[in-house]
Amino acid sequence: MSCRNKLDTIFRSDLRDLMLISYVVLGNNAVTNRYIERTYRMPVQAWSALFAIVMFPGIKAKEIRALFPRPQNTISRAVSLLEARGLIEQRASAADGREKELLATAEGASLLAEIRAASVARQEELFAPLTPAERETFFELARKIAASPQLLETRTMAIDPESGKDGGSGPD
Amino acid sequence: MSCRNKLDTIFRSDLRDLMLISYVVLGNNAVTNRYIERTYRMPVQAWSALFAIVMFPGIKAKEIRALFPRPQNTISRAVSLLEARGLIEQRASAADGREKELLATAEGASLLAEIRAASVARQEELFAPLTPAERETFFELARKIAASPQLLETRTMAIDPESGKDGGSGPD
DNA sequence: CAAGAATTGATCCAGATGGATCTATCTGGC
DNA sequence: GCCAGATAGATCCATCTGGATCAATTCTTG
Known part of the structure; x- marks a missing residue:
């Protein structure tokens, strides 16, 4: 399976939306950051x-x-x-x-x-x-x-689960 | 002008597309990275x-x-x-x-x-x-x-402008 | 089959990152 | 006015980052 096909497979997986948007932004950032860094220090x-x-x-x-x-x-x-x-x-x-x-x-x-x-x-x-x-x-x-x-304010990935103050178990 | 209004102004500027997608991904990464880092080290x-x-x-x-x-x-x-x-x-x-x-x-x-x-x-x-x-x-x-x-392969932000091999001055 | 070029992945190191902490200032209760 | 708590921003420090380099292996060409 080629890399191209692997990428297609990922974009058909259950995490396709996050994977795709990450791919686009990581790829663009690599290009942009390198340019700004090199050109303008x-x-x-x-x-x-x-x-x-x-x-x-x-x-x-x-x-x-x-x-x-x-x-x-x-x-x-x-x-x-x-x-x-x-x-x-x-x-x-x-x-x-x-x-x-x-x-x-x-x-x-x-x-x-x-x-x-x-x-x-x-x-x-x-x-x-x-x-x-x-x-x-x-x-x-x-x-x-x-x-x-x-x-910016997640419930699914709330940190500090032991106190539960941001967790999903509290009142809504 | 409130922060909310400032954000709206940015999303009406000439860089609105890049600013918006960066905002979404930076915001999501902050949430996700912190969670993965803390939970799974x-x-x-x-x-x-x-x-x-x-x-x-x-x-x-x-x-x-x-x-x-x-x-x-x-x-x-x-x-x-x-x-x-x-x-x-x-x-x-x-x-x-x-x-x-x-x-x-x-x-x-x-x-x-x-x-x-x-x-x-x-x-x-x-x-x-x-x-x-x-x-x-x-x-x-x-x-x-x-x-x-x-x-991934930019022409507008090509690095190495002195050699010009990736720059915009070469043949197209 | 030998020598040089290319490629895979590991390592080095100067500088960046971000959570935690610190200082200075402001606000509210008494 | 004074003290506790909140907030803006600076700094500390352990860790991470990524460009450069290195070592091992493979490919190319004669």
Whole structure:
């Protein structure tokens, strides 16, 4: 059985949906991450953070976390890297001394525009197999999944089963 | 602007497709990886490899790589871990002394069945927002993307631009 | 059948990852 | 105002990651 046939078999198995979406995203990430890393010497979450900061001037680190589901220290490090390179500036929040408002510098905005153009090109390449109508359908369906709370708050894979506070045995 | 509104804005931007699919998969991975890691003390690729070995007895490490787009040494380590735990066995290939045929042990098959059941449950949870017809449509569209060569072989994000051998400047 | 090229899988190592912890600040009860 | 608890973000550290390299084996070509 060839690798191609093995892949088809997996995409006919009981886990076909998860396997397929993982395949697509792992494959795309391998391509994208390597490019960003080599070309700009920064991890993907750094440019994601820069994207968020350019889109939403004054955004807080905590809010970036809601946009890109990554651990808190990952965002913290990405912000440090961006600041060390002069791509963003941090400004203490007037309302809350713990928070820091993040703002892109001119260099940051310029660099983001460059990475963004490359990302849009990659996006078009990746979605080229779909017609515009199919692409819209795909987007809407993925949107439904993204909008549902169980994407981030699982019941089936709840951790801490001994306390049962997140488990399936509690009241609903 | 709330986090919810920020997210909506991102999903209306020029990078909405990539952002959305990344959001879904990063969010799901956070949930799934944490669970597998905590419950079974193994990285996700280890159970992916076990899945492949149970599905295709005698599979080679190289072939697993084609099923799960991960670096070669990642698969190599995952196989070592599975063997160290007695979940699989390696058998030298008769045809090629470099290759090793991988076979699950009874414990391996049993553990996989357990993880697999949890994964199917998670899959159903994740795709619950879609109707069966929508889910089928989503699968078919993702399938198209997975089947196209540009998923793994990019032209827009080709590395090694100085040699130009994969770059966009060459003949098409 | 010998020498070089190619391929499989293991190992090395610099840097990344993420859970846990720490510090600083804010909020609420008294 | 003071103290306990909550929250934002930084840092620690054990572990993981993946590109590069290595060793063993096979293929190619004459």
